[in-house]
Amino acid sequence: MHSVIEIIKKKRNGEVLSSEEIQCMVSGYTNGTIPDYQMAAWLMAAYLMDMNEEETAALTEAMMYSGDTIDLTSIPGIKVDKHSTGGVGDKTSLVLGPLVASFGVPVAKMSGRGLGHTGGTLDKLESIPGFKVDMSAEHFIDQVRNHQIAICSQTKSLVPADKKIYALRDVTATVDHVALIASSIMSKKLACGSDAIVIDLKIGDGAFIKNIEDAKSLATLMIKTAKRMDKSLVAVVTSMEQPLGFAIGNALEVKEAIETLQGHGPADFEEVCIHLGAEMLLMSNTFQDHESAKNACIEKLHNGSAYSKFCEMVTAQGGELAYIDEIESRIKNSFSKAFLSTSSGYIHSISAMDLGLAAMRLGAGRETKEDTIDYNAGIMLHKKVGDFVNVGDTLAMLYTNDEHGFEKSASHLESAYIFDEQPPTPSPLIITKYA
Ligand code: URA
Numbered sequence: 516m517h518s519v520i521e522i523i524k525k526k527r528n529g530e531v532l533s534s535e536e537i538q539c540m541v542s543g544y545t546n547g548t549i550p551d552y553q554m555a556a557w558l559m560a561a562y563l564m565d566m567n568e569e570e571t572a573a574l575t576e577a578m579m580y581s582g583d584t585i586d587l588t589s590i591p592g593i594k595v596d597k598h599s600t601g602g603v604g605d606k607t608s609l610v611l612g613p614l615v616a617s618f619g620v621p622v623a624k625m626s627g628r629g630l631g632h633t634g635g636t637l638d639k640l641e642s643i644p645g646f647k648v649d650m651s652a653e654h655f656i657d658q659v660r661n662h663q664i665a666i667c668s669q670t671k672s673l674v675p676a677d678k679k680i681y682a683l684r685d686v687t688a689t690v691d692h693v694a695l696i697a698s699s700i701m702s703k704k705l706a707c708g709s710d711a712i713v714i715d716l717k718i719g720d721g722a723f724i725k726n727i728e729d730a731k732s733l734a735t736l737m738i739k740t741a742k743r744m745d746k747s748l749v750a751v752v753t754s755m756e757q758p759l760g761f762a763i764g765n766a767l768e769v770k771e772a773i774e775t776l777q778g779h780g781p782a783d784f785e786e787v788c789i790h791l792g793a794e795m796l797l798m799s800n801t802f803q804d805h806e807s808a809k810n811a812c813i814e815k816l817h818n819g820s821a822y823s824k825f826c827e828m829v830t831a832q833g834g835e836l837a838y839i840d841e842i843e844s845r846i847k848n849s850f851s852k853a854f855l856s857t858s859s860g861y862i863h864s865i866s867a868m869d870l871g872l873a874a875m876r877l878g879a880g881r882e883t884k885e886d887t888i889d890y891n892a893g894i895m896l897h898k899k900v901g902d903f904v905n906v907g908d909t910l911a912m913l914y915t916n917d918e919h920g921f922e923k924s925a926s927h928l929e930s931a932y933i934f935d936e937q938p939p940t941p942s943p944l945i946i947t948k949y950a
Pocket of ligand 1 (some may be wrong): 600601681690696697699700761910
């Protein structure tokens with residue numbers, strides 16, 4: 516039996532912990548014998564003193580086996596999963612899942628909720644009336660077998676350790692740490708049972724990872740952890756300097772995802788979906804080269820196949836299909852307002868973090884896990900980085916049902932935009948890939 520205080524002290528002093536010591540922390544915290552204050556101290560020690568590859572793998576395994584794991588082997592074919600490290604306007608899973616499934620590739624995806632400035636796939640899907648994200652493991656497996664796609668919430672019994680530890684990290688300033696993020700993501704992905712995983716590793720202002728060095732460390736750690744478990748993993752680093760697409764907010768993002776599935780989405784968002792879709796198709800051995808896979812994705816977005824797979828998923832999960840057709844008229848907000856430019860010039864940057872926070876203050880996100888979400892609230896950008904604007908031009912439309920929403924979001928909006936007389940140098944959206 517290890518002493519919890521000794522384990523905390525060892526990490527605090529920068530020593531390497533054994534897998535047994537890490538297992539002791541994880542199981543003790545999950546079953547309630549280790550209190551929040553000791554786990555918080557240990558997390559902060561790990562945050563400050565770091566963990567090596569073996570410790571990260573041990574933490575991943577301890578969390579992965581803290582509850583049930585899902586066995587997808589009864590579903591034929593290579594099962595692919597996708598995970599985003601989180602961003603603003605990131606509705607990628609809504610398009611990518613149906614797109615890849617429309618090739619007959621099984622996509623078994625468990626998603627999360629938004630917190631703070633980032634959005635969550637489950638909240639976006641739940642903005643569709645009737646859409647159910649809670650399902651048993653058996654139901655999840657059946658749906659993937661019958662429809663090639665299911666997107667649901669993590670069942671209670673799946674990786675309970677991460678659920679508890681993540682909530683504690685969230686309130687102890689220990690989220691943005693490479694080894695802790697790697698073990699958190701990988702424990703969930705590995706427990707979900709897919710054979711191949713594509714990580715959309717977001718970097719930039721609106722992401723948890725701010726620079727390419729940390730992105731490389733995170734990708735390397737995740738690749739090594741996946742290999743240990745005999746899974747393949749590719750991490751595509753994509754930019755989260757400005758929001759993806761034009762829509763921020765749950766129903767608004769579903770609308771934009773539908774437009775993209777119908778072949779007329781925003782160029783930046785479509786580029787990310789097609790690139791990641793091609794990676795997933797390569798991993799499933801559906802295509803042998805990226806170019807052919809990309810072209811096939813473009814075709815499925817334009818010929819209605821990806822959209823019809825999305826509708827099939829909505830119906831299978833109890834969502835109201837009529838809502839999808841009528842979404843434009845069904846998104847209702849009591850208050851709307853244009854956010855006008857007070858400068859003229861080229862938009863040099865739009866802080867994804869600030870706009871994510873502004874959307875949250877309009878009601879689209881939660882500050883704490885207990886907050887409720889207003890599905891219809893949010894922001895529609897009218898301009899993006901590189902556009903030229905004059906004083907008085909509309910930068911974005913704001914939507915809310917909170918009479919104080921505009922005041923609450925004002926400071927974030929005002930600090931979000933930087934203008935310049937010269938156009939900015941274009942920066943790539945798809946930055947690099949680690950495999
Ligand atoms: N997403 C996760 O699932 N876990 C983290 O720690 C960070 C992002």
